[in-house]
Amino acid sequence: MLEDKVFSGERLTREDAIKLFQSDDLFTIGRLASYVAEKKNGRNAYFIVNRHINPTNICVNRCKFCAFSRSKGEEGAYELTIEEIIKKLKDGHGSRVTGHGFSEVHIVGGLHPDWPFEYYLNMLSAIKKEFPSIAIKAFTAVEIDYMSKISGLNLEDTLKTLKKSGLDLMPGGGAEIFAEGIRSKLCPEKISGDRWLEVMEIAHNAGIKTNATMLYGHLESIEDRVDHLFKLRDLQDRTGGFQAFIPLSYHPKNTEIGGFYSSGVDDLKTIAISRLVLDNFEHIKAYWIMLGEKISQVALLFGADDIDGTIIEEKITHSAGAMTEEGMTKEELAYLIKKAGKTPVERDAFYNELWKG
Amino acid sequence: MERIDKQTALNLLKNADLLEIGELADTIRKNLHSEGIVTFIVDRNINYTNVCINKCKFCAFYRDVESPDAYLLSNDEIFKKIDETIALGGTQILLQGGIHPELGLDYYTDLLKSIKDRYSINIHGFSPPEVNYLAERHVLTIRETLIILRQAGLDSIPGGGAEILSDRVREVLSPKKIKSSQWLNVMEEAHKIGMRTTATMMFGSVEEPEDIIEHLDAIRSLQDRAGGFTAFIPWSFQPKNTELAQNSPPHPPLAKGGRRGGINSKLYPATAVDYLRVLALSRIYLDNVKNIQASWVTQGLKLAQVALRFGANDFGSTMIEENVVKAAGVSFRVSREDIIQAIKSAGFKAAQRDTYYKILRSF
Numbered sequence: 001m002l003e004d005k006v007f008s009g010e011r012l013t014r015e016d017a018i019k020l021f022q023s024d025d026l027f028t029i030g031r032l033a034s035y036v037a038e039k040k041n042g043r044n045a046y047f048i049v050n051r052h053i054n055p056t057n058i059c060v061n062r063c064k065f066c067a068f069s070r071s072k073g074e075e076g077a078y079e080l081t082i083e084e085i086i087k088k089l090k091d092g093h094g095s096r097v098t099g100h101g102f103s104e105v106h107i108v109g110g111l112h113p114d115w116p117f118e119y120y121l122n123m124l125s126a127i128k129k130e131f132p133s134i135a136i137k138a139f140t141a142v143e144i145d146y147m148s149k150i151s152g153l154n155l156e157d158t159l160k161t162l163k164k165s166g167l168d169l170m171p172g173g174g175a176e177i178f179a180e181g182i183r184s185k186l187c188p189e190k191i192s193g194d195r196w197l198e199v200m201e202i203a204h205n206a207g208i209k210t211n212a213t214m215l216y217g218h219l220e221s222i223e224d225r226v227d228h229l230f231k232l233r234d235l236q237d238r239t240g241g242f243q244a245f246i247p248l249s250y251h252p253k254n255t256e257i258g259g260f261y262s263s264g265v266d267d268l269k270t271i272a273i274s275r276l277v278l279d280n281f282e283h284i285k286a287y288w289i290m291l292g293e294k295i296s297q298v299a300l301l302f303g304a305d306d307i308d309g310t311i312i313e314e315k316i317t318h319s320a321g322a323m324t325e326e327g328m329t330k331e332e333l334a335y336l337i338k339k340a341g342k343t344p345v346e347r348d349a350f351y352n353e354l355w356k357g
Numbered sequence: 358m359e360r361i362d363k364q365t366a367l368n369l370l371k372n373a374d375l376l377e378i379g380e381l382a383d384t385i386r387k388n389l390h391s392e393g394i395v396t397f398i399v400d401r402n403i404n405y406t407n408v409c410i411n412k413c414k415f416c417a418f419y420r421d422v423e424s425p426d427a428y429l430l431s432n433d434e435i436f437k438k439i440d441e442t443i444a445l446g447g448t449q450i451l452l453q454g455g456i457h458p459e460l461g462l463d464y465y466t467d468l469l470k471s472i473k474d475r476y477s478i479n480i481h482g483f484s485p486p487e488v489n490y491l492a493e494r495h496v497l498t499i500r501e502t503l504i505i506l507r508q509a510g511l512d513s514i515p516g517g518g519a520e521i522l523s524d525r526v527r528e529v530l531s532p533k534k535i536k537s538s539q540w541l542n543v544m545e546e547a548h549k550i551g552m553r554t555t556a557t558m559m560f561g562s563v564e565e566p567e568d569i570i571e572h573l574d575a576i577r578s579l580q581d582r583a584g585g586f587t588a589f590i591p592w593s594f595q596p597k598n599t600e601l602a603q604n605s606p607p608h609p610p611l612a613k614g615g616r617r618g619g620i621n622s623k624l625y626p627a628t629a630v631d632y633l634r635v636l637a638l639s640r641i642y643l644d645n646v647k648n649i650q651a652s653w654v655t656q657g658l659k660l661a662q663v664a665l666r667f668g669a670n671d672f673g674s675t676m677i678e679e680n681v682v683k684a685a686g687v688s689f690r691v692s693r694e695d696i697i698q699a700i701k702s703a704g705f706k707a708a709q710r711d712t713y714y715k716i717l718r719s720f
Binding site: 026027261262263264265266267268293295297335340341 | 375376379380383628629630631632633656657658659660661662663665666698699702703704
């Protein structure tokens with residue numbers, strides 16, 4: 001019995017995971033996931049006071065699910081200077097929206113054809129100099145791979161150089177779905193799934209914690225989802241460097257593949273099954289920008305223990321028809337968590353507790 | 358399953374684990390609607406006027422007669438809206454206004470007749486506050502008023518204006534609106550003369566859990582006696598642009614102003630978890646009401662999909678036009694195709710129905 005496995009802490013197999021995705025028994029799946037979440041994190045549900053910065057939307061890749069990227073010179077293309085980035089951080093830092101300073105800045109952007117490696121290093125050190133207490137979570141594995149190419153350094157040296165300039169953690173983006181067949185349809189120019197995993201492994205070994213994601217609800221099969229989760233679980237067994245897993249629901253607007261939004265039921269099931277399969281991940285995040293604050297809140301009762309943060313200014317998902325606000329206040333996040341019957345915990349980038357409601 | 362009493366219901370509402378209460382509601386829904394079909398209706402809300410003397414504190418839609426953006430639709434404007442509705446496959450119009458102090462029964466009967474002369478479409482119209490106002494104005498009984506309206510062409514009555522059927526709460530929210538007993542009386546009289554109606558509940562404002570139970574119990578008791586409710590529709594208070602939100606004290610733990618309602622708005626809407634809990638309890642408690650509607654208009658499509666596993670079996674209307682919730686800052690626009698897709702991807706068969714829940718077309 002699958003229940004017995006979960007209660008005794010036995011690992012689920014691929015077949016178990018496939019069965020779960022095929023099952024219609026939403027409530028049992030949710031209860032089992034809740035049981036695991038509570039064993040790991042008690043009644044706590046985490047959020048962070050953070051800010052997103054997207055330095056540029058100019059990108060040499062043309063992923064078909066992306067509505068954010070532009071070519072150089074194309075209408076709507078932009079690139080921020082380091083001064084503009086610092087200004088954005090200053091504007092929100094300690095404002096009444098956040099209540100106090102940001103604990104983390106999340107930086108991801110397009111693969112800019114002209115920016116040298118030094119631009120990124122200068123960006124990191126400028127932020128660190130101005131805001132020594134803000135953790136910098138920056139650059140997906142895709143950007144790291146690109147920086148290794150433009151710098152001529154291997155992955156390990158690229159990461160170590162970035163770390164020396166101020167990189168604290170890495171986000172989990174760019175994983176999309178590892179299955180090659182689907183990946184080549186979604187994002188033919190993007191690094192392969194294996195390369196993504198390789199970047200993460202080297203980052204973990206260099207002492208850089210990261211997150212992991214999975215983009216679902218487009219063309220993939222149940223088997224593709226399960227395969228994705230197991231690759232992450234295997235890597236986590238080796239390195240232990242992943243902090244949180246974040247399933248990302250596909251948004252169809254303004255993208256080349258089109259299609260539909262994932263269903264709210266699928267969102268909850270995917271969160272729950274991720275919690276059950278990824279027994280070596282401490283945290284499962286219901287990212288409210290993607291899921292909507294309503295589904296994210298309900299997801300806290302389906303195995304998630306984190307709803308991300310204040311964000312302030314979200315661009316990427318909103319380019320593809322996100323129906324959420326671009327930011328939330330600390331009070332709103334804490335209120336949603338409380339009303340789900342959980343204890344709101346404001347965390348820093350490394351899940352240290354800063355405030356408990 | 359045995360009928361649950363008020364005390365058990367209160368306990369479920371206050372203390373039950375969300376998944377537990379959801380699963381119970383889901384099981385009941387499966388038994389009542391074993392074919393796995395989720396229905397919807399193609400219709401349009403026509404708000405013939407926004408002038409209203411009731412001025413409820415939770416409402417962002419009403420205006421005074423003298424207000425520069427007060428309006429009263431002409432019959433031609435209404436006909437144009439009906440033409441568009443029929444062109445989109447619509448079978449019903451929801452005709453509802455404010456309570457306009459200058460309109461008497463003649464206005465209503467003329468409007469109904471002129472619609473029925475031109476169209477064969479179901480007129481779902483005039484919630485109990487409007488019916489009650491006409492009866493008082495013309496010194497008629499409720500029954501007489503309803504019969505006059507029905508003869509002119511009114512088919513069925515929407516369940517609006519119920520808000521929370523607890524006079525303690527109504528005194529705060531809507532002191533000028535009809536009391537609980539009057540709302541129930543209009544519905545009972547309508548059912549007695551063979552008209553079908555729906556019932557609604559607006560929660561998430563200033564009520565206590567006990568008030569929600571009182572509301573559900575009043576609906577269940579009336580349904581036992583009269584049996585004319587086709588569906589129950591719970592939805593949550595939407596605070597933006599309402600007097601209630603602007604004059605409310607800070608909502609703990611939200612001492613600082615949220616951006617959503619502006620600095621002065623401290624009243625937060627019921628959250629998704631609250632909505633699912635009330636919805637599930639409604640399914641469990643109202644064992645004599647066959648259909649429970651999910652409110653995608655207030656909750657969004659994704660949560661409405663989840664609601665289909667928490668007791669709901671109907672997706673309500675495609676809402677070719679909706680004005681009242683939109684005035685309170687919530688606007689989810691979707692097409693009929695979006696609704697069909699949403700129902701299917703939540704794991705159900707989608708079907709268009711008429712006012713009486715007869716299936717017209719499966720998708």
